[in-house]
Amino acid sequence: MTSEDIMEAALDLAQLTEIPSDSGIHVRSDSVREVFATIDCDVSDLLLARELKCDTVLTHHPEGTAALHGWRVMRNQIEQMMECGVPVAKAEAALRAGDEALAREHSTCPSKSRGGDLGWFGPGKMVRAFEEAVSRLGSGSVSEVVSTQFGHHLIKKTGQR
Numbered sequence: 001m002t003s004e005d006i007m008e009a010a011l012d013l014a015q016l017t018e019i020p021s022d023s024g025i026h027v028r029s030d031s032v033r034e035v036f037a038t039i040d041c042d043v044s045d046l047l048l049a050r051e052l053k054c055d056t057v058l059t060h061h062p063e064g065t066a067a068l069h070g071w072r073v074m075r076n077q078i079e080q081m082m083e084c085g086v087p088v089a090k091a092e093a094a095l096r097a098g099d100e101a102l103a104r105e106h107s108t109c110p111s112k113s114r115g116g117d118l119g120w121f122g123p124g125k126m127v128r129a130f131e132e133a134v135s136r137l138g139s140g141s142v143s144e145v146v147s148t149q150f151g152h153h154l155i156k157k158t159g160q161r
Contacts, residue, residue, distance in 0.1 A: 003028045003056040006035060010058070022060065029055035039105070108151060120161060130155070 003025045026041050036049035041059035049057045103116025133146040137157040146153045
């Protein structure tokens, strides 16, 4: 299978007829056994792909409001990896790394340098809509987009004290 074959399959799954301008194949191969797929691609991704002995590197860089929903794409990819036999722990580790990468890339919050981690906070520390969304989440869950006067947020609840 070639890199182009894999991209065609991805386009079919997404019901697209052509590669979007924000997506592409960064490392091509005529005989793909290992794929490195990422939301964005920089030198560190290419070095990691080389270290992992990946034959091809595919990327998708969501633009506009699509960037807020990149985590849904990541979750679907994780589920597909698990269906193909990737251990749950590895799939979850990939998801955690993806969540942090999305926050670093797209957040305007000062927490972006920490991958969006706000640390522990109690009642009355966040605006009402944010706190209400957090209270509805179970540990490890990710919210839908929450809008506040400070912007749009995806919230992942990592625990509770």
